[in-house]
Amino acid sequence: MKKLNISLFIPLIMIILTACGSNEDAKKNGDSKDSSSSGAKKEYHLIEDGKLTFAASGEFKPFSYMEGNKMVGYDIAVGEAIAEKLGLEPNPQKAAFSGIVTGVVEGRYDIAVASHTITEERLKQVNFTTPYYYSGPVIYTRPDSNIHSADDLKGKEVSVARGTSYLEIAQQYTKNIPQVDSDVVALQSLASGHHDAVITDDITGQNAIDSGLKIENRGYLGVSEQGIAVNKENKALLNAVNQALQEMLDSGELAKLAEKWNGVDITKKPEKNE
CATH class of the missing domain: 3.40.190.10 (Periplasmic binding protein-like II)
Structure with a gap:
């Protein structure tokens, strides 16, 4: 009888130990993923942990404008979508357009999603993503x-x-x-x-x-390229935003947002000036 009990008990111990080992491995793997994700976000040098703080003017309909106390528009929708892809909470900030680039330079905003035309003069102050829309x-x-x-x-x-x-x-x-x-x-x-x-x-x-x-x-009077401004010292964030934009472009999400807020797809560069 004792032999029978021992023969049943040993496999039971093995099952328990195996299960515990699997749980420990899963926990380690989970911790590794969380640590990796957290580490990537830390590389962004965000103004506020867990949030993507982005500026827009709120006075440029249909790109950014106020509906009651809420800022909405194409720029805001793009900023929110990027934040989601980066696993961050969107934190849009209304600011006078003339001071937005300076705000990015001085660290008041992580990025600017504010319909900035990419120009040589601005490129001296900030980096720009690939264009997220084109205009004239x-x-x-x-x-x-x-x-x-x-x-x-x-x-x-x-x-x-x-x-x-x-x-x-x-x-x-x-x-x-x-x-x-x-x-x-x-x-x-x-x-x-x-x-x-x-x-x-x-x-x-x-x-x-x-x-x-x-x-x-x-x-x-021509065609212009609009980009998202990022602080020159924040290369990791620039790369992450560019990747998010490319994913949105490839999936058609960016075009859908453009059509929703502007009535037309403005995400493709015109073949020639009008």
Whole structure:
């Protein structure tokens, strides 16, 4: 009887030991994964642990604008999607456009998802991801204006949003360039009888027209690439955001977000200038 009990007891001990070993291995593997993920996030040098703090102007419909107390739009949706892919909580921050790049440089924001055109001047301050959309600077005037092309801008009063790349474009035609707080403000002023023209993004201008502003598109001035700004010292975060964007582009998620907020897919580079 004793022999029978021992013969049954030994296999039982072996099963228990095997199970314990498996649990320990699984725990170690789990800890290894958590440690690896945590380590990767630490390499990002985030302003706040577990959060991706990104800036946008909140005054650039349909890319970023306010609905009550919440900031929404294409830029915000892209920032939130990137945060999710990085396993972080999205933390959007509203800021004056003219100071956003400086905020990234000084460490107030991890990144800027704020429709920044990639320019040589800005590249001296921050790194940019691959473009997450493409746009075109456009001349907008009132319907009764005698401005019909870029040549007609010479010497005219052309308003642009402060801190945008449109200032450099306007300077090619005139020295009379009032700068205002946002593109929307510039277009509203134009429709109210101020300024001779405004240079801004084609989608923003069309959105203003759709909302009832009496202004017209009088021609494109080229095609621009919009990128996400990242601090030059944060290469790990730059690489991670680029990877997230590529995944969104490959899966079609980025195009769907563009169509949802802008009505068209703006994620593919035009074959030629319009």
